[in-house]
Amino acid sequence: MLAAGMVSEMTTLEAGTHEQPRLAGTNYLTHSRGIWSWLLTLDHKRIGMMYLVSVLGAFFLGGMFALLVRTQLLTPEGTIMGQDEYNQAFTLHGAIMVFLVIIPSVPASLGNFVLPIMLGAKDVAFPRLNLFSYYLWIVGAIFFVLAMVLPDGGLDTGWTFYTPYSSSAEKGTLMTGVIPALTGVFILGFSSIFTGMNFLTTIHRLRPPGMTWFRMPLFLWSIYATAVIQVLATPVLGITLALLIVERAFGIGIFNPALGGDPVLYQHFFWFYSHPAVYIMILPAMGIISELIAVHSHRHIFGYKFIAWSSIAIAIFSFLVWGHHMFTSGQSALVTVIFSAITFSVAIPSAVKVFNWLATMYKGHISWNTPMLYGMGFLFIFTIGGLTGLHLGTLATDVHLHDTYFVVAHFHYVMMGSALLAFIGGIHHWWPKMTGRMYNENMGRVAFTMVFVGFNVTFLTQFMLGSQGMPRRYATYPEDAGFQIYHVISTFGSYFMALGFFLTAAYLIASLFNGRRAPANPWGGRSLEWQCASPPPHDNFSEQPTVGDCYDFTVLEWSEEEQGYVWRSDIARPGGESAPAASEGGH
Amino acid sequence: MTTFISMLLLMLGAASPDQGGPTFWMPESASAQAPFVDHVFDFINVICYIFLVLITAVLVWFAIKYRQKKGEVNFSDDGPVHNTPLELTWTMVPLLLVVAIFYIGMVGFLDLRRSPDSSYEISVTAQKWTWAFDHPEFGVNQSGEVMVPLGRPVQFLMASSDVLHSCFIPAFRVKQDVIPGRYSRLWFEATKPGTYQLYCTEYCGMDHSKMLALVHVLPEDEFQEAMGKLATEYMDLPEQDLPAYALDRLYNRCASCHSLDGSSQIGPSFKGLWERTKSGSTVFKDGTKLSDLIGPGKTYEQPEDYIRDSILMPQSHIVANYAGAMPSFQGQLKERQVHSLVLMMKYLDRLVDDNGNRIESPSLEELQGAGDGDSGAAPGEGADNGTDADAGGGNGE
DSSP: OOSTTOTTGGGGTTTTSSSSOOOTTOOTTTSSOSHHHHHTOOOHHHHHHHHHHHHHHHHHHHHHHHHHHHHHTTSTTOSSOOHHHHHHHHHHHHHIIIIIIIHHIIIIIIIHHHHHHHTTOSSOSOHHHHHHHHHHHHHHHHHHHHHHHSTTOOOOSTTTTOTTTTTOOTTSSTTSTHHHHHHHHHHHHHHHHHHHHHHHHHHHHOOOTTOOGGGSOHHHHHHHHHHHHHHHHHHHHHHHHHHHHHHHHHOOOSSOGGGTOOHHHHHHHHHHHHHHHHHHHHHHHHHHHHHHHHHHHTSOOTTHHHHHHHHHHHHHHGGGOGGGGOTTTTOOHHHHHHHHHHHHHHHHHHHHHHHHHHHHHTTOOBOOSHHHHHHHHHHHHHHHHHHHHHHHHSHHHHHHHTTBHHHHHHHIIIIIIIIIHHHHHHHHHHHHHHHSBOOOHHHHHHHHHHHHHHHHHHHHHHHHHHHTTOBSSOSSOOGGGSOHHHHHHHHHHHHHHHHHHHHHHHHHHHHHHHOOBOOSOSSOOOSGGGTSOSSOOTTSOSSOOOOOOTTOGGGEEEETTTTEEEEOTTSOOTTSSOOOOGGGSOO | OHHHHHHHHHHHTSSOOOOSSOOSSSOOOOBSSHHHHHHHHHHHHHHHHHHHHHHHHHHHHHHHHTBOOTTOOBOOOOSOSOOHHHHHHHHHHHHHHHHHHHHHHHHHHHHHHOOOTTOEEEEEEEETTEEEEEETTTTEEEESEEEEETTSEEEEEEEESSSOEEEEEGGGTEEEEEOBTSOEEEEEEBOSOEEEEEEEOSOOSTTGGGOEEEEEEEOHHHHHHHHHHHHHHHHHSOGGGHHHHIIIIIGGGTTTTOOSSSOOOSSOOSTTHHHHHHHTOOBBTTSOBGGGTBSTTSSBSSHHHHHHHHHHOTTSSOBTTOOOOOOOOTTTSOHHHHHHHHHHHHTHHHHBOTTSOBOSSOOHHHHTTOOOSOOOSOHHHHHHHHHHHHHHOOTTO
């Protein structure tokens, strides 16, 4: 039903927006009421908020599994679980965090909310498809929950579903968690593809007059690059998992050597998607960081074109490096050497982005509020995550480090410390816009410090664990290998980080009830979302806004009356027409 | 080539000389390849430290120096938005560095992959969740532990009989996946006598974290002597020592699926197995009862034949409620070893207590006269073998 008619959405862009007479002074939250006005909404902002709540719920669940895993490893013989339970805990932690949290986090929630507003558009190109994507996510999540709670369930394959372990139904019945989980990932894949297609079309077709490609905010460039990967790579994952389901359910030999298949082929297929997926996770985060650093430093972004092109370069390279997950898998030495070489080429655009962000801060006016702290925290963490990639891209050292905690630490620095913390930073950055409320800035700083310190304590120690030889996915470990002290430090770090997240949740929720009302432009941003009210009205803009250089902050000034930034009274607006005033909001 | 690069890195101060002992980052190093891997690791570390300190310092410096001042109502912006020489520099310097890192990493990798022609070969079979090592040169099978000669290239020719595994010996800095349906190779040259941990590092199911083994590096003469003993020990043992031999030296290959304490694992417990076999009370998947199969003219002439058959042709009759996951040990066990296992089943209650724990000194006299086969060598050699097994150090690990 929801999917019906979505093909010709372009022409019916305003579908669903004129059901009720527009009341002066309403925003997207108060525009219509009742549960169905949310569940059947076509408003990108409401869909973005529903994604945000759902993704954060999944983040809580995945985080709980992470704490179980960390607690288990306090002692060499295992603290709270048996082998089977541990294997399920780390599998669910990984699968939930990757498929339900990080991949949809930035594009589907923040991207959905911000992208059309940044373009000065009323909505995404295909609003119905957008809602459909959300419900696909929900169905995918339900399959994951099924995989967890089914009797005789127990998904214990690791999030990578390596064959033949995942495809041999030796536990007896077919109703183990594997098939529901695979089905869930398959459906989530479509959610991701549809979101990607939607954003690609929106960016191509709905840019406002004056916004050339190189005038887009960098967040849009990174979402664009992400969408390209989503659309091109995700189908490969879908096909691979479908083959895996067929093998497991019907015994048709594809990956299982006992049936004439090839397990290494599965790894190629899987990483052909899952390596680009790494960039589905990190590129949007880089986009957020470009916004956070520029807006909160109040400085024109340094090297705009390079940052924009590097997103595209990373998206292209991401398709050519999957083999670096398989240096010890038995692929040929020649192929291995080639993959290593291409892998290093990804290091360059990533490194240059970091230098560009640093240069943006030079001679800036840096406000030390929570989003900027997350931005700076990202720079530190991403630097470590990127640099330790050198050890892993280098063949001689990767042989020793592969499948140890060094890898675990490395990808947590990139996936969690970089991608997820950028997401949290982005939530703070756009929180006033999304909710119309200011959160408590001091609490934000405290919570950031806890998360930042906790994160580094948790994962820095894991580098040493890994290089000392501790393998991944171990429920127990030898007592005399000297691993325990690192595990204990890491576990307490993770508890501290968890407290930081709980504090964050607490003050963000509290701000909904007693937060100061947010001005249209609390930070001094120039992109279009800071020109509409907080929270934005249902249609975002009452008339087509005019686009200028979205990183020129010199035209703004602080207004005591607004408690936010407004256009400088001594500088004329571009075009001279009455652009939507920052103070137009209904409060 | 590796030696030259190592020297260069040491001279540049970008790597620390190899001490052999554990360092802050790396575990003990005990193979010919390890020093080069460590030098590359140290070199990358130096680059990482420099960049991390530089970036962090600049970050903190800017954050403090350019902090927004109180009462600043608008923003002047006279900073650069573009600087070609600067941008070229910070593109080219990392580029040159990663080319260098890639190159030395590749050299080290090719060294790890190419095994010398004259290496000592050991066949390795990975199976949930044990490692078995066969020395074709001596006809010796080991499991859960392997002895290797010092100072000679050793090559593992590895195969998996079920799912993916990976053989990782941190002290040697080597790792290679073990794949069902094809062979993979891994080689090293141990440089220090001692015992080193071997891990499985590719997730393989329930007891993945218990799929460990020990690598004993022995000087050449000790190695030859130990192999010689292992090759013939069961031939020389007297009949009454065979059950204990089977339990101490062969059972660890069964242990991941068959318990001694009556608990049901992947396969039926060995506890009470002989009683179930003798009385024929075992029921199979297809509903037949073992008692219908034993007797003159039937499938199994003697109850012992059923146990023998279960080891060599495990798929022919699968006990009810089990999946039938057992591989055949045909060709892997010598006739006398199979015989030892049959005897072990028969006298198991005298070798282990009710909880499946090994009774330290089973009264061998009680077992005397049990079998009807030819008795081997003098009892003295059996005792000798007992100490030898202890020296191996792998039992009960």
